[in-house]
Amino acid sequence: METSERTRWSRRRRLLLGTVIVAAGVVVAVPVVAVTSMLSDSVRGVVTVVDTADGQREVHWKDYPGVPELEPEQILANPSLEDGERVGRQMMREVEETLTAQLGFSWDLTPTPNGDDVAFPAQNYYGGTSMLSTLNVNSRQSTTVPRTWADKHARPRPHR
Secondary structure: OHHHHHHHHHHHHHHHHHHHHHHHHHHHHHHHHHHHHHHHHHHHOOEEEEEEOOEEEEEEHHHOOOOOOOOHHHHHHOOOHHHHHHHHHHHHHHHHHHHHHHHOOOEEEOOOOOOOOOEEEEEOOOOOEEEEEEEOOOOEEEOOOOOOHHHHHOOOOOOO
């Protein structure tokens, strides 16, 4: 009788140990699977399945060449990158000339970590790079300041 009782306790211990191992595995596996699923979705990006004459095709939006908030017609109607840079630099010159004439400022380039680079790739917000560029012309700063309180409150006349 003693041996069969030990066998019964031994089986109960093994059953209990097996149950604890399975429960612990489930407790650990569920979050791991959830996190892995989220990471794999973000790596894959946003995908849409489109019906075509040849069947179904996956559209990987990370390869989208534009940005979602701008329509292609609007993008094509905008000035080119070169024209935008030229107009931006002209606008900055006009502001500097007006402030120099009215307040006596002098100007210097602001040091930038990008050197002479002014165009930077834009993100398409689907996990990829757009064909569009962000234009960021190097800024300049005044090397002088108004000397008196009255000079500080002088308002430049609008440029016409």
